[in-house]
Amino acid sequence: MGSDDEVVLLDEYVSMFGMRPRVALALKGIRHESREEDLQNKSPLLLEMNPVHKKIPVLIHNGKPICESLIVVEYIDEVWKEQHPLLPTDPYKRAQARFWADFVDKKIFQCVRGWIRKWKDEEAIYEELIDNLKVLEGVLGEEPYFGGESFGFLDLAVISYYTWFLACEMECKFTFESKCPKLIGWGKRCLQNESISNSIAEPLKLYEFVLQLRKRLGVH
Numbered sequence: 001m002g003s004d005d006e007v008v009l010l011d012e013y014v015s016m017f018g019m020r021p022r023v024a025l026a027l028k029g030i031r032h033e034s035r036e037e038d039l040q041n042k043s044p045l046l047l048e049m050n051p052v053h054k055k056i057p058v059l060i061h062n063g064k065p066i067c068e069s070l071i072v073v074e075y076i077d078e079v080w081k082e083q084h085p086l087l088p089t090d091p092y093k094r095a096q097a098r099f100w101a102d103f104v105d106k107k108i109f110q111c112v113r114g115w116i117r118k119w120k121d122e123e124a125i126y127e128e129l130i131d132n133l134k135v136l137e138g139v140l141g142e143e144p145y146f147g148g149e150s151f152g153f154l155d156l157a158v159i160s161y162y163t164w165f166l167a168c169e170m171e172c173k174f175t176f177e178s179k180c181p182k183l184i185g186w187g188k189r190c191l192q193n194e195s196i197s198n199s200i201a202e203p204l205k206l207y208e209f210v211l212q213l214r215k216r217l218g219v220h
């Protein structure tokens, strides 16, 4: 891809989905413009570029939109394939990485959303979350990254939640390290890379966002 490519990311700082293309673009060193959306007052560009879901993130590459965070990351990986490949080349490993990324979005997302909105008793939410994180620890095994020796597609799908766990810690009475030491060790390893640590949201800012959101939604 040429250096005169126009790459725009419609994003929201706190979004676990927005963080994914942010990390992918940073790891691959792709110059782009990031536009922060106010999701209470969506821009005409967002409505035009994602008329189906009207959600961020949207990557606009030379005027053409790509929606849904994992699809965006796959697109970035295919277009800029020379720099920091994310998906494995082996078809079976690719399928596994996609399967577990989907697991993260189905299971872990529900727990984080449930925590923010206090859907259930908080102990039940934390228990469910930890159970799912233990499953992920099993997937990680003894490897440094989900992608094996290097940070890959599934690492990227999970890291956007890692910072959310740190935000949960401002409220819960345990540390995630005490429950899922392997996963926390993995997260710390990932954050040693500045492309990653500079692209994910700060836990304190997430927690402030949660408190504001709860206030707006009347959640006590």
Ligand code: GS8
Residues within 6 Å of the ligand: 012, 015, 016, 017, 039, 054, 055, 056, 057, 067, 068, 069, 070
């Ligand atoms: C989810 C995007 C999403 O929920 C993905 O990209 O992976 N499956 C999609 N985006 C939210 C912000 S993060 O909570 C969003 O844009 N919400 C606006 C709305 O629902 O109106």
